[in-house]
Structures are given as C-alpha cells and as structure tokens.
Amino acid sequence: MNAVQSAVNSSSDIFAAINAQAKAGTTDASSGSEDVQNRFLKLLVTQLKNQDPLNPLDNAAVTTQISQISTVAGIENLNATMQTLLSDFNDSQSMQAAGLIGKSVLVPGSRLALSDGGAGGGAKASGGANLAGPADKVTLTILDAAGKVVQSQNLGARDAGSFSFTWDGKTDAGTTAPPGNYSFTIAAVRGSETVATEAMHLGTVSALVRDKGAFQLELAGLGRVDFNKVQQIF
Numbered sequence: 001m002n003a004v005q006s007a008v009n010s011s012s013d014i015f016a017a018i019n020a021q022a023k024a025g026t027t028d029a030s031s032g033s034e035d036v037q038n039r040f041l042k043l044l045v046t047q048l049k050n051q052d053p054l055n056p057l058d059n060a061a062v063t064t065q066i067s068q069i070s071t072v073a074g075i076e077n078l079n080a081t082m083q084t085l086l087s088d089f090n091d092s093q094s095m096q097a098a099g100l101i102g103k104s105v106l107v108p109g110s111r112l113a114l115s116d117g118g119a120g121g122g123a124k125a126s127g128g129a130n131l132a133g134p135a136d137k138v139t140l141t142i143l144d145a146a147g148k149v150v151q152s153q154n155l156g157a158r159d160a161g162s163f164s165f166t167w168d169g170k171t172d173a174g175t176t177a178p179p180g181n182y183s184f185t186i187a188a189v190r191g192s193e194t195v196a197t198e199a200m201h202l203g204t205v206s207a208l209v210r211d212k213g214a215f216q217l218e219l220a221g222l223g224r225v226d227f228n229k230v231q232q233i234f
Contacts, residue, residue: 100205100217106162106232107217107225109201112142112182114169123169123176127184130162130231132196135188142167142184150177158188162231164202181221200231 104126112125129138138155151172155165167184169177188195203219210216215227 098208100230100233101208102205104202104204104234105217105219105230106164106200106202106234107219107222107229108198108231109222109225110183110185110199111201111222112167112184113221114167114177114179114182116179123179125167125169125182126164126202127167128162128164128200128202128232129186129188130198130200131158131160131188133160134158134190135195136190138186138188138197140165140167140184140186142182144177144182145180150182162200164200164232164234202234 106128108130110127112127114123114125116123131138135158138158140153140155141149142151144150149172151167151170169179171177184199186197186199188197201222203222203225205217206220207218208215209218209224211224216224217227217230218224
C-alpha cells in the first residue's frame with residue numbers, strides 16, 4: 001500500500017510539473033512531449049504493479065489519467081503549430097511591407113504636406129478620406145498651422161469607402177499658399193443625414209520598422225504608422 005501511495009503522490013507531482021511546463025512554454029515541444037509521455041507510462045506501469053489486489057485501481061481513474069496526458073500532449077503540439085504559423089505569418093507580412101517602400105499609401109490621419117512643386121511644377125498636396133456610406137456631398141476644408149481655414153471646396157458625390165484628393169495649394173482668395181504642413185477635415189451628407197467620415201493622409205513609405213513584434217511603416221514627413229492601418233496603395 002505504501003508503494004501505491006508513493007506512486008500516486010508521484011503522479012500528482014508529475015501532473016503538477018506538466019501543468020507548469022504547459023504554462024511556461026517550451027522551445028522543443030516534440031522532445032518535451034515525448035519525455036512527459038515516457039514518464040507517464042513508467043508511472044502508470046508502477047501503479048499497476050503495486051496496486052492492492054483486493055482494491056485495484058479504478059478503471060475510470062486510469063482512463064482519466066490517460067485523458068489528461070493526451071490533453072497535455074495535444075496542447076503542446078497545438079502551441080508548437082501555432083508558433084510555426086505565427087512565424088510564417090510574420091515572415092509573409094515583412095515581405096509584403098518591404099514591397100511598399102517607395103510607394104504612396106493612404107492611412108488614417110489629417111495632415112497635408114504642401115510641396116513647392118519644384119522647377120516648372122505647381123504646388124500640391126494629397127490626402128483622402130474613408131466614408132461609412134455613400135454621400136451626396138463631400139466638403140473638404142483645409143486649415144493652416146494656426147487652425148485658420150485656407151480653402152474649402154465641394155468634392156461632389158462619393159461612394160462608400162476610401163478615396164483620394166489633390167490640393168493645388170490655392171486659397172479661397174485665389175492666391176497660392178506657402179509650402180509647409182497643413183491639416184484638413186472632411187464632412188459628408190446624404191440628404192439631411194450626416195455620413196460618418198475618417199480623414200486619411202497620403203504618405204510615401206521610406207522605411208520598414210519592426211517594433212514590439214509588429215511592423216510599422218515610416219512615412220516621409222508623417223512619421224510611423226502600423227502596417228495594418230494601410231487603406232490604399234498608390
């Protein structure tokens with residue numbers, strides 16, 4: 001009986017160790033799983049050899065122990081599979097993100113960078129918006145750094161979803177605004193109802209940055225944005 005009790009206590013210790021290992025994770029799931037199963041089988045054989053003939057181990061108890069070890073092994077294998085899938089996903093995402101370098105993307109934000117246009121070119125700035133539904137009228141309002149309205153224009157009717165626009169740098173007075181940083185707002189209506197909108201700024205991807213396991217895009221003049229925030233690519 002002492003041998004049986006010792007075996008039972010060993011069983012409790014082993015299952016406690018198994019649970020701790022499952023929580024902490026393992027770098028070699030296959031090897032760890034085989035080691036746990038081998039220890040379990042040795043323990044089960046020891047229990048059977050030392051059981052009291054007049055009070056043998058209950059079949060239900062043995063079945064429960066077998067189910068427990070199968071569950072733990074299954075969880076370890078699932079964890080290993082998920083880690084592999086996550087690694088593959090991250091590799092795929094990095095390749096996609098790297099392919100965006102040099103391209104323009106539309107991401108949430110309301111900043112406009114007005115360029116000087118260079119030799120022979122006119123000043124311009126590009127942005128966009130995302131509409132929750134179709135709109136009969138979309139109004140774009142551009143503001144300077146002090147929050148003063150520089151220009152307001154009607155962009156006409158738009159379908160639901162994202163779209164882009166280009167500002168030629170002209171003010172409501174017909175003059176050309178100086179190059180620099182501006183902001184904008186978008187208002188949309190359908191009939192008498194307001195359509196929910198989200199301002200989107202357009203930036204050129206200059207670099208790919210990995211931060212805390214996630215990928216971010218460095219946009220020239222606009223800073224960093226999460227890769228999954230990209231709404232449109234140009």
